[in-house]
Amino acid sequence: MTHKKRPIGMVDIARLAGVSRPTVSRALQGSPLVNEETKERIREIALRHGYIVNRSAQNLRRKRNNVIAVVIDFPHLPESRISDPFHFELLGNISNELANQGQDVLLCSTQSVHSEPLEQMLSSKGVDGIIFLGQSGEEGELTSLANNGVPFVVWGAEPQKKEYCVVGSNNKRGGKLVAKRFTELGRTSAMFVGPDDHDEMKLRFSGFSSEWKGALEELAVKDISFQSSRDAVLHWLDSHDWHPDAIFAGSDTMAIGVLSALKAKGLSIPSDCTVCGYDDSPISIYHSPSLTTVKQDTSAAGILLVAKLMKIIEGEIQESEMLRTELIERET
Amino acid sequence: MTHKKRPIGMVDIARLAGVSRPTVSRALQGSPLVNEETKERIREIALRHGYIVNRSAQNLRRKRNNVIAVVIDFPHLPESRISDPFHFELLGNISNELANQGQDVLLCSTQSVHSEPLEQMLSSKGVDGIIFLGQSGEEGELTSLANNGVPFVVWGAEPQKKEYCVVGSNNKRGGKLVAKRFTELGRTSAMFVGPDDHDEMKLRFSGFSSEWKGALEELAVKDISFQSSRDAVLHWLDSHDWHPDAIFAGSDTMAIGVLSALKAKGLSIPSDCTVCGYDDSPISIYHSPSLTTVKQDTSAAGILLVAKLMKIIEGEIQESEMLRTELIERET
DNA sequence: CCCTAAATTGCAAACCTGTGCATTTGAGCA
DNA sequence: TGCTCAAATGCACAGGTTTGCAATTTAGGG
Structure with missing residues (x-):
């Protein structure tokens, strides 16, 4: 024609x-x-x-590409360390907010990231900034990135050194809320279940123990999976002749593992032992008995992460910021 | 310097x-x-x-961009119709396989997609192909896309007309497996719980009913959420003076809603009524009692989706293909 | 030693847009 | 009318790569 x-x-x-x-x-x-x-x-x-x-030509001419990489640790993949539906929800909110801001979202799993230096990805793929999700324990790498002037923000625990910008929930406050709740319920001996090498979990524990007046046991587990927390609790119960009357698990997934173990031992929930999780992820609602938990506002999180990253890209420096956490009481 | x-x-x-x-x-x-x-x-x-x-320059010169858009319906967002952790798992596998193939993953939520014509996105963002996840009921739009020569593949139910390439699990077979299982368990009256406007669910039901010899009730629910299936089952139980002894829910999320309703009515599981889900999503493992379910191989799915899309981009035409499903028996 | 083909390499155009600077246009004013 | 000034537009180049084609070098055969 x-x-x-x-x-x-x-x-x-x-x-x-x-x-x-x-x-x-x-x-x-x-x-x-x-x-x-x-x-x-x-x-x-x-x-x-x-x-x-034509975006390619436009990108070539301007130096800005309007592409933000989101680096996430996918669940159910061989090398994945962190796997929680909570991150999926967060990802959805971030993705939407980035779309609102006219940014494209480049999705990267941690596996593929570890194979090549991140800096390469930046210039090669034309990425303007990065959002890290669930990258606990990579402070070294992140600090190095920050020193190289790469714009990024992280979802996670508040860092000791303020080398880069972190947005997270107020884990410490969340832990305190749980302690208060347990106290209100008249509980006297508590146990915290969570890995001891995970920054956010450590803060949750620290908040909890600062508020909790009763007996306190810390049960360290090797990762944040359902399985390992279930196994750890089972093992603990086997090797002790008593049990706590309140358990605070570092995440909802782990809380459900704890519940599973308690039930397997014939304890009745919540009369013998009450359990509280963290994240308010769907499973905590769906689970029966449904779970009291600490909610992190993922919608606000997405908006804040994106806003801060955009400013960092513009050259401003941004303080870390912890979002307010809220206790969601459900029957347990 | x-x-x-x-x-x-x-x-x-x-x-x-x-x-x-x-x-x-x-x-x-x-x-x-x-x-x-x-x-x-x-x-x-x-x-x-x-x-x-420099990718921008390279993309400008070549016509190919090595960018694949993954369109997904995120859970927990206002207009989301489909929300299931299963899709998260699938997304992870797809993302990894795309990375293996040297493709970048552009993440789009359905919300942002609906705002502008997809064709625009293609040329504007330099997308070479699209993978749709959980886009049930958009055949019209998809057919039109296919006719315009846009390369894409879909995860979902096998389409009536072979206008485009779909990869999915063999839903019909999955349904049959459940029927066989119920029969083995000696159950006599079954109920299917799922929305009646969802293609994959319809096939699961169709497979089930083709194999099932006992009494059969179909309970249509308005969406695939935990809440609506729980409500629907509660309402049904209220308005009938008997209950089925086996329920097949269209997804694990719904199955857990069903369980919640049954427990609320004081039925004991699985003696009074056995329940089976679909997807083998994490919640089905974590839930207690854990759930018998039909597993879809998301790893194979990711690889196959990507492989087919790449070939379509090369110009080959690809047949739809349904992956083998497998019954995962757990105590229920 | 010359000729031809194959193996390498370089030249220059093309891809499509953004932007500094010069140019044109028109208006306002003495 | 002649001048200045502001507004609007066009010119030409830049940005980093790929690729068709020409040019050069090398090897091999007569």
Whole structure:
């Protein structure tokens, strides 16, 4: 039919509008340099002909690419250390907020990231900034990244050194809330279940123990999975002749593992022992008996992470910020 | 320090290697045109100086961008219709396989997709192909996409018309497996719980009913959430004076809703009524009592989806393919 | 030693846009 | 009218890579 199957370009719009190509470029960017009505006319023509700018060329010319990489540790993959539905929810909120801000979301699993230096990814894939999810225990690498001027934010625990910007929930406060709740319930001997090498969990424990007045046991588990917390609790119960009357688990997934172990031992919940989780992830609602938990506001988290990252990209420096946590009481 | 802070480019490598820029370009692509030892030398120099090609420029020049969009319906977002941890697992596997194939993963939530025509996204964001996850009931749009020559694959139910390529699990077979299991258990009256406007669920039901010889009730629910299946079952039990002795729920999430309802009514599981889910998602393992379910192999799914999409992008046409499903028996 | 083909390499155009600067246009004013 | 000034637009180049084609070098055969 037509002379060439070539997709429509900026030159074509320029010709149709009877102006030069640069004018079209400026018009589409909303530059104040170009006359209002010309601008409007050009826009109308572009729209009618279904023209959209070529991102590759645009990216090449500007240095900014409008691409944010989200690095996440996927569950159910061989080398995954952290696996929790909570991260999925967070990912959804971040993705939406990035879309609102006109940013593309480049999804990376930690596995693929570890294979090549992150800096490479930046320039190679044209990534403007990075959001790390669930990267506990990588402070070294992250600090090095920050020193190299890579713009990024992290979801996680508040860092000791303020080398980079972290957004997280107020884990310490969350832990205190749980302690208060246990106290209200009249419990006297508590146990915390969680890995001892995980920053967020450590803070939750620290908050809890600062508030808790009764007996306190800490049960360290090797990872945050359902299985390992279940096994750990079973083993503990086997080797002791008493049991705590309240257990605070570092996450909902772990809490359910704890519940499973308690039930297996014939304890009745919550009369013999009450259990509290963390995250307010779907499983804590669906589980029966449903679980009292500490909610982290993932929607606010997504918005805040994105906002801070954008500012960091602009060159501003941003303080870390911990979101308010909230106790969700459910029958247990 | 140095003259310019300009990032290292192909010209620099060329100068260092004492060759021209095009030669470097070809060497890095592994072109057979360039001498083996020259190639090796150039590669070594590039590596040593940490040079990586500028993707924007590369994309501009080639027409291919090596970017695959994954469109997913995130849970816990306002307009989300489908929300299941199962999709998270699938996403992880797809993401990994795409990384293996050297493709970037552009993550899109359905919300942002619906706001602008998909075709725009393609050229604007430089997307080479799309993978749709959980897009049941969009056949119209998808067919139109296919007719416009957009390369994409879908995870979901086998389509009536073979206009585009779908990968999914063999839902019908999955349903049959459940029916067999119920029969083995000596159950006589069954109920299927699931929405009646969801293709995959319909097939699961169809498979089930083709194999099931006993009494059969179909309980239609409005969406696939925990809440609505729980409510539906409660309501049903209230308005009937008997109950089935086996329930097949369209997904694990729904199965847990069903369990919750049954327990609320004081039925004991599995003696009064056995329940079976679908997906083998984490919650089915963690739940207590843990749930018999039908497993879909998400790892194979990811690999297959990606492989087919790549071929479609190359221009080949691909048949839809349903993966084998497998019954996972757990105490219930 | 000359000729031809193959193996390498370099030249220059092309991909599509953004932007500094010069140029044109038109208005306002003495 | 002649001048200045601001607004609007166009020119031309830059950005980093790929690739068709020409040019050069090398090897092999007569």
